[in-house]
Amino acid sequence: MKKKLQKGMCLSLALILGFQGWTVEACSAFIIGKGLTEDGSTLYGRTEDYPFPVEINGEVVTGYHNKNFIVTPAQTYSEKDMIEDESNGFSYPRQAQEYKYISAPDASRGTGEGVYDAHGFNEHGVSMSATVSASPNEKVLAVDPLVKDGLAEAIMTSLILPRVKTAREGIEYVAKVIDEKGSSEGNIIVIADQNELWYMEILSGHQYVAIKFPEDKYAVFPNTYFLGHVDLTDKENVIASKDVEKVAKEADSYKEVDGKFHIAKSYGPESYHDGDRSRVYAGIKLLDPEANVNYDDETFDLLRSPSDPNKKFTVKDAMAIQRNRFEHLPEFKPNDLLPRNEKGRRGSGDAKEEAVYKYPLGNENVIDAHIYQIKPELPKAFGGIVWLNLGTSRNNPYIPFYGNITETYEAFHPQTLEYDKASWYWVAKHIDEMTMAHPDIFGSDTLKYFQELEEEMIALQAEQDKHYATANLSAEEASKAVTEDGLKRSEELFTKMQALEKEMMAKLPKEEDKKDSQDQTAADDAPKAESNAYTLLILGAVAIAGLLGYYIFKKKGQD
Numbered sequence: 427m428k429k430k431l432q433k434g435m436c437l438s439l440a441l442i443l444g445f446q447g448w449t450v451e452a453c454s455a456f457i458i459g460k461g462l463t464e465d466g467s468t469l470y471g472r473t474e475d476y477p478f479p480v481e482i483n484g485e486v487v488t489g490y491h492n493k494n495f496i497v498t499p500a501q502t503y504s505e506k507d508m509i510e511d512e513s514n515g516f517s518y519p520r521q522a523q524e525y526k527y528i529s530a531p532d533a534s535r536g537t538g539e540g541v542y543d544a545h546g547f548n549e550h551g552v553s554m555s556a557t558v559s560a561s562p563n564e565k566v567l568a569v570d571p572l573v574k575d576g577l578a579e580a581i582m583t584s585l586i587l588p589r590v591k592t593a594r595e596g597i598e599y600v601a602k603v604i605d606e607k608g609s610s611e612g613n614i615i616v617i618a619d620q621n622e623l624w625y626m627e628i629l630s631g632h633q634y635v636a637i638k639f640p641e642d643k644y645a646v647f648p649n650t651y652f653l654g655h656v657d658l659t660d661k662e663n664v665i666a667s668k669d670v671e672k673v674a675k676e677a678d679s680y681k682e683v684d685g686k687f688h689i690a691k692s693y694g695p696e697s698y699h700d701g702d703r704s705r706v707y708a709g710i711k712l713l714d715p716e717a718n719v720n721y722d723d724e725t726f727d728l729l730r731s732p733s734d735p736n737k738k739f740t741v742k743d744a745m746a747i748q749r750n751r752f753e754h755l756p757e758f759k760p761n762d763l764l765p766r767n768e769k770g771r772r773g774s775g776d777a778k779e780e781a782v783y784k785y786p787l788g789n790e791n792v793i794d795a796h797i798y799q800i801k802p803e804l805p806k807a808f809g810g811i812v813w814l815n816l817g818t819s820r821n822n823p824y825i826p827f828y829g830n831i832t833e834t835y836e837a838f839h840p841q842t843l844e845y846d847k848a849s850w851y852w853v854a855k856h857i858d859e860m861t862m863a864h865p866d867i868f869g870s871d872t873l874k875y876f877q878e879l880e881e882e883m884i885a886l887q888a889e890q891d892k893h894y895a896t897a898n899l900s901a902e903e904a905s906k907a908v909t910e911d912g913l914k915r916s917e918e919l920f921t922k923m924q925a926l927e928k929e930m931m932a933k934l935p936k937e938e939d940k941k942d943s944q945d946q947t948a949a950d951d952a953p954k955a956e957s958n959a960y961t962l963l964i965l966g967a968v969a970i971a972g973l974l975g976y977y978i979f980k981k982k983g984q985d
Contacts, residue, residue: 452477453558454648454705454787456747457616457623458713460800461642464738465888467810468623468641470616471797472555473748473787473819474544479770486770489791492533492851493544493816495838497831498588500526500549511581513540514574514610518603524588525549528831530794530814531584533841533851540580543587545796547829550591551620551809553798556582557613560651562630565679566693570630573608577628582615593619597626597636597665605667608632614647620802620810625728626665627653629693633670638663643729644739646709646747648702651694652728655686690725697724704758704784712750713743741799741813741884748795748819749788749873759783762790762862788820790862793851795819803895804828805904811887817854821861823876825919826887828894828908830901835916853923860930867933875926879919 455472463469476491503520510517512535529546532539545555557579562572577585577600585603590596596617613628625645626636635656639645645652658666674680674692681691698706706726710717716733719726752758761783764772773780793816800810809829815822816838827834840849847853861872890911894904 452649452791454646454709454748455555455558455614455616456644456646456709456744457625457639458644458739458744459623459639459641460802461640462644462732462737462739464740466802468618468800469739469741469744469797470555470618470623470800471744471748471795471813472545472558472616473792474794474796475789475791476793477791486766488770489789489793489818490855491793492841492843492849493530493794494533494841495528495530495814495816495834495850497528497834498526500524501588509581509585511540511575511578512536512538513580514576514578516575516577516581516607516610518585518607521589526832527587528812528827528829528834529583529587530796530816534843535841540578541584542580543583544794545798545812546583546587547809547812548587548590549807549830551806551829552587552590552593552596552617553619553800553809553812553829554583554587554596554615554617555796555798556586556615557611557628558615558647559649560612560614560627561649561695562612562693563679563695565677566630566633566673569677570632570673572610572612572631574610576608576610576631577603578610579613582613586617590617593617593622593624594638594665597624600626600628601634601636601665601667604628604632604634609634612651614651618798618800620800620804620806623800624665627651627689627693629670629689630673633667633673633693634665635667635670635689636665640729643731644713645728645730646706646713647728648705650698650702651690652706652726653689654683654725654727655688690728698726701785705787708750708752708755708758708784708787709747712747712754713739715754741797742880744797744799745813745824745880747787748792748797748815751786751788751820752784757782760786760789762786788818790818792819793817795824797824799826801891801895804891805894805901807901807904808894808908811891815854816851818858821858821872821876822854823919823923824880824883825916826883827912830905831909831912832905833909833913835913835920837916837920847924850920850923853920853927857923857927857930860927860934864934868930872926872930879922883915 452475453472458469460466460468477488479486479488480490501524507520508517509520525548527546527548529543532542535541547553586596586599590599608631609628615626617624623639624636625639628634635653656664658664671687679692681688707721710719714732751760759782761772764774764783766772795815797813807830811826811828813824813826815824837850840846842849845852861868
């Protein structure tokens with residue numbers, strides 16, 4: 427999750443809300459080792475949430491933040507060239523030769539907010555997802571504080587992917603930078619190649635622990651730390667800062683379980699926030715309904731084995747995780763179904779009623795969901811497949827791309843900060859909004875439609891994987907072929923999305939249709955995200971309060 431407030435409007439609204447009852451939830455991730463999948467591929471992924479308030483047509487909402495999907499070509503740099511993080515001032519020397527990579531950055535990059543490349547593949551088949559935010563406890567931060575201009579989520583993918591040839595090199599590079607420059611945030615990252623996957627927790631300003639993820643385990647992890655005891659002497663499978671135990675002891679936050687140092691208990695909060703608890707519990711029970719866990723358990727183990735040793739997972743299971751809205755847990759309801767009050771907070775005013783509403787994995791704040799399917803049989807340069815879902819995951823389609831594409835479809839490029847009918851993200855966002863606003867009209871039809879298309883794409887993708895695993899193509903020939911296919915598939919799917927958007931708008935009630943279409947035709951338009959002059963005026967009047975509000979947000983932001 428991004429640990430920043432959108433400039434101007436968002437900060438002002440946050441001040442108006444005063445963070446009273448305003449819950450900020452964020453990214454969720456999962457890993458499924460290749461020993462647990464039907465086809466022997468490793469699966470991992472993350473939903474990127476944007477829970478910051480913005481004002482749309484007079485209403486305070488969340489989850490509005492355009493994303494792109496692009497290719498950054500290989501680059502050559504001189505000794506004086508630096509990579510800089512516009513969000514916090516971090517800088518680091520460029521590498522003489524940096525590799526090509528694909529990624530999903532924020533459309534707002536270049537405005538001072540940061541790049542937030544989020545995830546991607548590089549030309550050596552290394553993939554990365556960064557990050558799931560996590561908050562170190564106050565005792566730890568008193569001893570090893572975060573570094574204001576240290577390594578942050580906003581620049582992490584842009585820094586690491588162009589420089590490494592293996593997953594382990596990626597983790598070692600992150601560790602090197604933190605040793606030298608410190609970290610400005612608590613974070614969790616995943617880096618993988620065709621041989622192994624690494625899971626890393628950045629625990630404070632200079633402390634971290636990473637493990638080579640076991641092939642026979644799965645994990646679900648939202649915004650807090652989950653590592654238990656780790657054998658810090660196992661240099662083959664563990665990469666850790668040298669003072670990780672020492673800092674915990676100096677901070678008087680050192681804790682043991684069964685006589686062994688427990689990382690999450692030592693560096694994380696005293697207990698899980700409810701938004702974290704709801705997502706990890708839902709994810710575990712979705713993958714393993716017979717799992718021996720309870721909602722109010724003190725801790726949830728990171729490394730898990732299915733209750734059924736014969737259970738095998740597929741990419742459809744991964745999609746189900748990122749769309750899950752407690753369908754398998756009837757005792758809970760998604761909290762984005764609650765009405766918003768005039769301040770934008772969701773709630774009914776009845777504490778007992780609200781208690782059954784929990785934060786789901788597939789929520790209204792998702793702006794990018796991605797699943798990485800790493801297949802060892804593919805040529806190394808392919809890396810694997812990324813199943814990309816730009817927009818809100820609950821009612822939008824996943825589309826697959828190989829890691830060695832050299833171009834992406836034009837609908838992934840618009841950097842518009844308001845609705846654009848030529849933008850994949852904005853069309854997807856609009857489709858989801860209509861679906862959720864009018865359950866009486868659309869029900870589950872939108873999701874069913876896209877799932878049918880996904881069934882076709884999954885079958886076609888399996889055929890292509892078999893073809894490219896044995897095709898005798900040069901790297902250039904392979905890249906050209908998969909790029910052409912990706913462009914064609916993207917155009918076909920986007921055309922279907924645009925057609926669906928028009929069909930859905932035609933079914934809206936007349937007054938809603940008029941409001942939704944603004945001043946253009948109902949077939950082409952949708953809500954615009956515009957800044958509010960009154961909001962900006964408040965921002966100037968409460969600048970000092972803004973600093974205080976931002977401080978509170980940084981400390982309490984993950985939930």
